[in-house]
Amino acid sequence: MRTNLALLNILSNIPKTVLSVAGIGVAIVLIFMQLGFRGAVEDTATNIYGKLDFDLLIRSPDYLHFIDSGTIEQRLLDEIAGFDGVQDVKALRVAVVNWRTERGEMQGILLLGVDPDRSPFRDQAIDRQFNRLNSVNALLIDQKSHREFGPLNRRKFDSDDVGRSFEVADRPMTIAGLFSMGAGLAANGAAIVSEKSFERLVPQQTVQQVSFGLVQLPDGADVEAISKAIRGRFQRSSTDQTVGVLTREEVIRLELERWIGETPIGFIFTLGVLIALLVGAAIVYMVLGNDVAYRLNEYATLRAMGYSNLYLSAVVLKQSAYLALFSFVPALMLSLGLYWVTSLLANIAMEMNLLRVGSVFVLTVVMCGLSGALALKKLWQAAPADLF
Amino acid sequence: MKTPVPLAWKNLTHDRRRLAVAVGGIAFAVLLMFQQRGFNHALFDSTVEIVRELDCDLIMVNPARFALTNEIRFPGSWLEVAGSQSGVDSAEPLFMENLAARLRQDGKRARPIRVLGFNLDRPVLLDSRREILSQINELREPNTALIDRLSKSSYGFELAANAEFPQLGELNGNRIRLIGTFQSGRDFAHEGNLLMSAENFATYFRYRGPDPLSLVDLGLVKVGAGASTEQVLRSLRATLANNVAVMTRQQFIDKEIAFWARNTPIGVIFLIGTLMGFVVGVIICYQILANDIAEHLGEFATLKAMGYGNKFFFALVIRQAVYLGLLGFIPGLFFSWLLFEFNAGMTGLLMQMSIPRVVTILLATLSMCVVSGLLALRKLLAADPASLF
Numbered sequence: 001m002r003t004n005l006a007l008l009n010i011l012s013n014i015p016k017t018v019l020s021v022a023g024i025g026v027a028i029v030l031i032f033m034q035l036g037f038r039g040a041v042e043d044t045a046t047n048i049y050g051k052l053d054f055d056l057l058i059r060s061p062d063y064l065h066f067i068d069s070g071t072i073e074q075r076l077l078d079e080i081a082g083f084d085g086v087q088d089v090k091a092l093r094v095a096v097v098n099w100r101t102e103r104g105e106m107q108g109i110l111l112l113g114v115d116p117d118r119s120p121f122r123d124q125a126i127d128r129q130f131n132r133l134n135s136v137n138a139l140l141i142d143q144k145s146h147r148e149f150g151p152l153n154r155r156k157f158d159s160d161d162v163g164r165s166f167e168v169a170d171r172p173m174t175i176a177g178l179f180s181m182g183a184g185l186a187a188n189g190a191a192i193v194s195e196k197s198f199e200r201l202v203p204q205q206t207v208q209q210v211s212f213g214l215v216q217l218p219d220g221a222d223v224e225a226i227s228k229a230i231r232g233r234f235q236r237s238s239t240d241q242t243v244g245v246l247t248r249e250e251v252i253r254l255e256l257e258r259w260i261g262e263t264p265i266g267f268i269f270t271l272g273v274l275i276a277l278l279v280g281a282a283i284v285y286m287v288l289g290n291d292v293a294y295r296l297n298e299y300a301t302l303r304a305m306g307y308s309n310l311y312l313s314a315v316v317l318k319q320s321a322y323l324a325l326f327s328f329v330p331a332l333m334l335s336l337g338l339y340w341v342t343s344l345l346a347n348i349a350m351e352m353n354l355l356r357v358g359s360v361f362v363l364t365v366v367m368c369g370l371s372g373a374l375a376l377k378k379l380w381q382a383a384p385a386d387l388f
Numbered sequence: 389m390k391t392p393v394p395l396a397w398k399n400l401t402h403d404r405r406r407l408a409v410a411v412g413g414i415a416f417a418v419l420l421m422f423q424q425r426g427f428n429h430a431l432f433d434s435t436v437e438i439v440r441e442l443d444c445d446l447i448m449v450n451p452a453r454f455a456l457t458n459e460i461r462f463p464g465s466w467l468e469v470a471g472s473q474s475g476v477d478s479a480e481p482l483f484m485e486n487l488a489a490r491l492r493q494d495g496k497r498a499r500p501i502r503v504l505g506f507n508l509d510r511p512v513l514l515d516s517r518r519e520i521l522s523q524i525n526e527l528r529e530p531n532t533a534l535i536d537r538l539s540k541s542s543y544g545f546e547l548a549a550n551a552e553f554p555q556l557g558e559l560n561g562n563r564i565r566l567i568g569t570f571q572s573g574r575d576f577a578h579e580g581n582l583l584m585s586a587e588n589f590a591t592y593f594r595y596r597g598p599d600p601l602s603l604v605d606l607g608l609v610k611v612g613a614g615a616s617t618e619q620v621l622r623s624l625r626a627t628l629a630n631n632v633a634v635m636t637r638q639q640f641i642d643k644e645i646a647f648w649a650r651n652t653p654i655g656v657i658f659l660i661g662t663l664m665g666f667v668v669g670v671i672i673c674y675q676i677l678a679n680d681i682a683e684h685l686g687e688f689a690t691l692k693a694m695g696y697g698n699k700f701f702f703a704l705v706i707r708q709a710v711y712l713g714l715l716g717f718i719p720g721l722f723f724s725w726l727l728f729e730f731n732a733g734m735t736g737l738l739m740q741m742s743i744p745r746v747v748t749i750l751l752a753t754l755s756m757c758v759v760s761g762l763l764a765l766r767k768l769l770a771a772d773p774a775s776l777f
Binding site: 030034064105106188283347 | 427657
């Protein structure tokens with residue numbers, strides 16, 4: 001028989017199929033949303049490191065996360081700059097200070113202190129703003145700062161805000177330029193100042209104390225070997241380090257462990273995905289189970305006609321595959337729409353990527369297949385004799 | 389027109405297996421909604437739990453302190469000013485450290501912990517379990533503290549109910565003896581809590597200045613018997629002017645939650661999750677009701693032909709929907725409760741299931757089922773008696 005029975009079964013009652021597809025689709029959207037939230041957290045947590053220019057990161061062994069980084073001595077960086085194969089070491093100073101809006105409300109802002117002549121950023125659009133930092137009262141404001149920081153248009157800082165003054169760490173500071181970065185999970189806004197104004201705004205951190213050292217290596221350098229050499233130099237004992245020396249991959253991995261593994265965030269969204277999968281499986285089972293029950297006569301007839309169990313199973317499984325396929329496409333579209341809406345409403349970056357699309361598709365097929373297999377149980381009971 | 393038999397109930401229950409699947413489906417949607425609301429509440433509740441536990445009527449705080457985690461303090465001398473106001477019974481300091489406090493157990497990494505310091509003679513926590521009071525004399529010893537038993541296990545301390553104390557550790561490089569536990573909880577910003585005397589607090593946080601206790605984090609005001617909280621609040625505000633902000637505990641909690649709600653996407657994320665749970669519920673419930681109607685279409689058409697009107701069918705389907713909602717809600721509530729316990733154990737967050745929250749989800753469940761009932765009803769109303777025969 002060349003008839004595509006599975007497809008015809010599905011198409012025989014379009015409204016019913018639409019409903020089933022909607023049910024499975026909602027479960028898929030649920031999975032996409034939970035993964036999207038989790039992904040947004042991951043992206044936000046590591047975003048700032050993506051903007052910094054380094055092959056090796058030098059930081060305090062007390063480092064917890066970007067805004068609670070501990071400090072290291074500038075002279076360590078000077079020493080590392082003298083290592084074989086090290087091209088350059090730049091310092092970055094980081095602190096959270098109070099930002100007072102015009103309405104008098106306080107916000108914590110991430111303050112980055114940089115040497116304008118030696119930019120720690122990868123993004124040259126940021127570097128180009130540095131010539132505006134020649135006054136100690138000048139700062140660059142991150143356009144991705146939360147609207148609670150008080151932009152004129154109440155949405156985000158733009159060129160209209162340049163020239164406005166805000167009280168930062170109890171000192172008047174003027175917005176001299178804009179950049180785009182995103183402050184991460186621990187702060188809602190960021191600003192760049194010169195090292196000189198950083199010292200004035202954060203007097204408790206002395207000139208000799210920096211938060212990070214960004215090591216640049218020449219192209220083709222052996223990152224592992226150099227990091228090992230630096231580590232060896234500063235190792236006091238087998239367990240005790242005076243500084244942390246990390247490659248880019250290590251930095252990202254540790255940051256994700258910290259935010260996803262050690263806060264409730266990872267748990268919440270992983271559990272969300274699991275529950276969404278269960279919901280999806282339950283819906284598919286209901287849909288297919290009902291369908292099998294509804295067509296039991298037809299299946300029994302087919303069996304009586306000599307079609308094997310194998311054939312009938314293939315029909316049901318194929319049906320579940322079609323359902324997976326039909327549900328996936330609209331669900332993906334809807335999820336993209338919801339990502340967009342959520343990004344807008346929640347001020348977080350929800351971005352779809354191919355890996356996620358692929359893995360959710362696989363999950364959908366598996367989920368539908370398993371529920372299809374469960375629904376088959378009913379089919380085995382279709383005894384031709386009972387029918388007549 | 390009424391039938392002598394409870395038709396809605398019989399329709400639902402005549403096929404027990406299908407009923408079980410239906411109830412399971414609804415319970416799932418209920419679970420999903422509870423879960424999302426639960427996390428949403430937990431993230432907010434947990435950050436203010438410590439405030440709820442404070443034994444006071446009014447709270448004094450530096451006006452610039454926009455959130456508890458923003459460690460801006462005010463001079464303790466204002467407490468004396470407040471304490472001398474008429475109607476004020478006492479104004480006690482609470483000292484807090486988070487960013488500058490590192491707790492370490494031998495061989496483990498030092499981790500940040502929130503440290504609370506208070507005057508042992510004027511306990512500032514409600515201490516409903518009488519745990520702090522019963523250990524207060526031991527807290528008078530130098531280098532002692534109580535540890536929150538909900539603190540993260542990664543600190544390395546044994547915190548189970550049968551754990552033995554004292555346990556030794558290092559706070560900011562100095563020896564500390566944990567002599568017992570109390571209970572508070574973790575949140576996004578804090579992985580655990582220590583509680584100690586103000587004197588001990590001063591020895592661990594010398595960086596706070598020559599007199600580490602001269603700046604306080606919160607001032608806890610108790611209003612004297614017979615005085616009006618409202619009046620004391622007003623007179624304190626007038627006296628302290630812009631130097632120190634004063635608010636009731638509830639105002640403080642509301643402000644703290646408002647800060648987190650405004651500055652984090654928590655609210656939106658879990659609202660979307662809850663709505664999706666609702667949609668899942670509508671779809672599941674609709675499937676069940678629509679199937680049921682399709683199956684009994686012949687019987688319904690017969691009833692129609694016998695003269696039963698639309699109103700009767702309307703009431704029938706809605707009743708069926710409500711029964712389904714109630715039947716699904718009960719196991720949903722039970723499994724959500726289990727899941728809440730599991731979540732609380734895994735995250736240390738406060739997963740609370742209060743009556744208003746349960747009622748909210750119950751109402752959502754019922755409206756979910758009624759919406760699907762109304763959708764399914766269209767099929768039934770279209771059933772033409774004539775086409776039957």
